[in-house]
Amino acid sequence: MSSRVLMTGNDAAAEGAIRAGCRCYFGYPITPQNELIAYMAKHMPDRGRVFIQSESELAAISMVYGSAATGIRAMTSSSSPGISLKQEGISYLAAARLPSVIVNVQRGGPGLGGIEPSQGDYFQAVKGGGHGDYHMIVLAPDSVQEMHDLTAEAFDLADRYRTPVMVLADGRIGQMMEPIRLREEQREFPAKPWALTGARNRKPRIVRSLFVEEGALEKLNRELQAQYRLIEREEVRFEELLTSDCSVLVAAWGTCARVAKSAIRKARAAGLAAGLLRPITVWPFPTQRLAQLAETVKAILVVEMNSGQMLEDVRLAVNGRVPVHFQGFLGSRIPSETEILTAIRNLSPASAPGRRKPRKSHAPQKPA
Amino acid sequence: MPPKNPRKLYRRPAALADVPMHYCVGCGHSLIHKVLAEVLDELAIADRTIGVAPVGCAVFAYNYLNCDMSEAAHGRTPAVATGIKRARPDSIVFSYQGDGDLAAIGLAETLHAANRGENITVIFINNTVYGMTGGQMAPTTLIGQKTATSPHGRFAETMGYPLRMCELIDTLVRPHYIERVALDGPRNVLRAKRALTLAFQAQMNGRGYSFVEILSACPTYFRLSPLDSLKFVGKEMADYFPARLFRNNGESVHA
Ligand SMILES: Cc1ncc(C[n+]2csc(CCOP(=O)(O)OP(=O)(O)O)c2C)c(N)n1
Ligand code: SF4
Numbered sequence: 001m002s003s004r005v006l007m008t009g010n011d012a013a014a015e016g017a018i019r020a021g022c023r024c025y026f027g028y029p030i031t032p033q034n035e036l037i038a039y040m041a042k043h044m045p046d047r048g049r050v051f052i053q054s055e056s057e058l059a060a061i062s063m064v065y066g067s068a069a070t071g072i073r074a075m076t077s078s079s080s081p082g083i084s085l086k087q088e089g090i091s092y093l094a095a096a097r098l099p100s101v102i103v104n105v106q107r108g109g110p111g112l113g114g115i116e117p118s119q120g121d122y123f124q125a126v127k128g129g130g131h132g133d134y135h136m137i138v139l140a141p142d143s144v145q146e147m148h149d150l151t152a153e154a155f156d157l158a159d160r161y162r163t164p165v166m167v168l169a170d171g172r173i174g175q176m177m178e179p180i181r182l183r184e185e186q187r188e189f190p191a192k193p194w195a196l197t198g199a200r201n202r203k204p205r206i207v208r209s210l211f212v213e214e215g216a217l218e219k220l221n222r223e224l225q226a227q228y229r230l231i232e233r234e235e236v237r238f239e240e241l242l243t244s245d246c247s248v249l250v251a252a253w254g255t256c257a258r259v260a261k262s263a264i265r266k267a268r269a270a271g272l273a274a275g276l277l278r279p280i281t282v283w284p285f286p287t288q289r290l291a292q293l294a295e296t297v298k299a300i301l302v303v304e305m306n307s308g309q310m311l312e313d314v315r316l317a318v319n320g321r322v323p324v325h326f327q328g329f330l331g332s333r334i335p336s337e338t339e340i341l342t343a344i345r346n347l348s349p350a351s352a353p354g355r356r357k358p359r360k361s362h363a364p365q366k367p368a
Numbered sequence: 369m370p371p372k373n374p375r376k377l378y379r380r381p382a383a384l385a386d387v388p389m390h391y392c393v394g395c396g397h398s399l400i401h402k403v404l405a406e407v408l409d410e411l412a413i414a415d416r417t418i419g420v421a422p423v424g425c426a427v428f429a430y431n432y433l434n435c436d437m438s439e440a441a442h443g444r445t446p447a448v449a450t451g452i453k454r455a456r457p458d459s460i461v462f463s464y465q466g467d468g469d470l471a472a473i474g475l476a477e478t479l480h481a482a483n484r485g486e487n488i489t490v491i492f493i494n495n496t497v498y499g500m501t502g503g504q505m506a507p508t509t510l511i512g513q514k515t516a517t518s519p520h521g522r523f524a525e526t527m528g529y530p531l532r533m534c535e536l537i538d539t540l541v542r543p544h545y546i547e548r549v550a551l552d553g554p555r556n557v558l559r560a561k562r563a564l565t566l567a568f569q570a571q572m573n574g575r576g577y578s579f580v581e582i583l584s585a586c587p588t589y590f591r592l593s594p595l596d597s598l599k600f601v602g603k604e605m606a607d608y609f610p611a612r613l614f615r616n617n618g619e620s621v622h623a
Contacts, residue, residue, distance in 0.1 A: 055476050062440060062441060063454075066420070069438045070459075198436055200398075206438070
């Protein structure tokens with residue numbers, strides 16, 4: 001089988017793309033994804049593939065658009081401020097139905113923000129981001145292995161549904177190192193009977209996002225929406241940890257889910273019935289599974305490195321069945337295990353064995 | 369009496385689709401499409417050509433040319449062309465752009481594609497205005513020229529001078545072929561055709577970036593008759609934007 005190697009998340013994503021048959025990479029430097037563009041600069045030309053350091057993210061995403069229009073696999077990567085510039089092109093990719101992969105190694109914002117990890121781009125990624133009525137599939141890795149695998153799988157999803165797919169990581173996952181198992185090189189790719197290849201012995205093809213003929217735009221939007229419903233049915237992915245008997249369910253994605261996993265193990269050791277639901281696709285969101293879990297748990301705790309973005313999707317899914325609490329970390333601070341453990345403890349039913357009495361300052365104040 | 373063996377002197381180029389065009393009467397775009405289609409036919413490259421249409425009046429070029437076509441976001445046209453060409457180096461790739469697309473919102477993409485020496489052909493239609501959005505000022509609007517957004521004329525003090533794109537691109541090392549032609553009469557239509565032919569030939573021979581600027585009429589927003597528009601192209605426009613060869617075989621050609 002394939003070998004195990006020690007890699008950063010950014011390198012692992014790059015190598016995943018290469019092994020998935022990515023033929024063209026276009027990018028513009030920005031911290032904390034610089035390892036990714038440097039890896040591509042080094043390894044794409046070596047393998048006879050295309051690497052361009054573009055003049056901007058606007059240009060990079062449009063280069064992806066051009067390459068993807070010819071039917072080959074193409075990608076770009078960036079971090080939050082650069083992803084904002086890519087929104088123009090992502091909207092065009094969605095409209096023109098061009099399969100493509102975008103990696104966002106998030107940093108703090110708004111504005112230039114900071115270079116530390118953040119989850120502040122959740123809304124931008126899962127609610128559309130650019131103009132118009134579209135979605136893209138958004139995959140949220142929580143390990144270096146997943147940076148590798150999900151980036152590779154993003155290309156298959158993109159081809160299957162003719163849609164842009166985003167890998168939504170953060171600076172922590174991008175820059176940490178872990179041993180990973182490398183994938184096999186993909187050698188077979190789906191046919192693309194819509195691609196621009198030169199109109200030899202066939203009618204000319206057009207890749208466009210302008211639909212001004214009577215009814216054409218509505219038709220496109222209906223097709224897009226039908227495709228999104230199909231994706232919602234087929235592609236929801238999540239990981240569960242100890243949910244069968246849990247009373248406090250933690251919902252977290254990416255880096256926060258990673259920390260939550262160890263907090264939950266500690267909680268279990270202390271006799272608290274905690275569990276985790278980690279969306280791997282943040283769009284499509286595991287709405288149904290959350291709704292089911294909401295029937296059995298006593299409380300849900302959402303942990304994010306933002307002010308409560310996935311929180312809104314959780315609340316929509318739970319629809320008031322059970323209280324949803326939030327623990328947010330702003331300013332690019334990664335939560336500690338202890339902080340999440342404390343929050344679990346405070347939400348655990350009083351009867352739970354091993355539950356310590358909350359300290360006075362943490363106890364909810366009842367009106368006198 | 370009709371001649372015995374009538375010789376067909378003109379036929380619609382095969383690369384030009386047989387559909388009505390939406391352009392205004394006297395618009396340069398329709399003429400340039402025809403010339404471009406003739407060149408694609410004569411070089412026998414239409415079946416391996418991929419064109420990129422701009423955002424502007426020529427956005428529907430994809431309906432008028434019988435070759436594979438893509439559309440681009442406004443100004444990103446040369447970036448899309450770059451992506452296509454790098455992915456499929458055997459195809460012939462051109463971008464077709466107005467002055468807003470090429471010289472304003474897409475100026476960075478224009479200069480960097482030229483600077484990298486992408487092996488593509490850029491066809492630049494300079495009509496000194498934004499046609500599609502209603503005749504606003506373009507980066508190429510002449511000093512004193514009235515537009516929707518320079519109602520009292522373009523003032524250099526606040527709006528700068530019109531950008532001369534051939535001259536700008538001629539400062540770069542990599543471009544192989546740069547020429548400006550004025551589409552103001554039959555003789556210059558033939559010059560435009562020759563320039564496009566040389567530009568595509570350069571690409572076919574793998575010589576790198578070629579750029580053809582065509583001074584072109586927009587009677588609607590010149591607010592002139594089609595004939596007077598051609599005079600404006602040949603006189604006022606060509607005075608400021610000299611129609612000549614700037615670079616051939618990678619070497620600057622001095623005026
Ligand atoms: C991002 C963006 N900004 C603005 C527009 C509106 N817009 C459409 S065409 C155009 C200008 C076109 O002018 P030009 O490139 O000179 O081409 P022409 O129509 O004169 O041929 C503008 C500003 C747009 N489509 N997209
Ligand atoms: S507005 Fe000007 S550029 Fe546009 S079609 Fe009419 S004449 Fe041509």
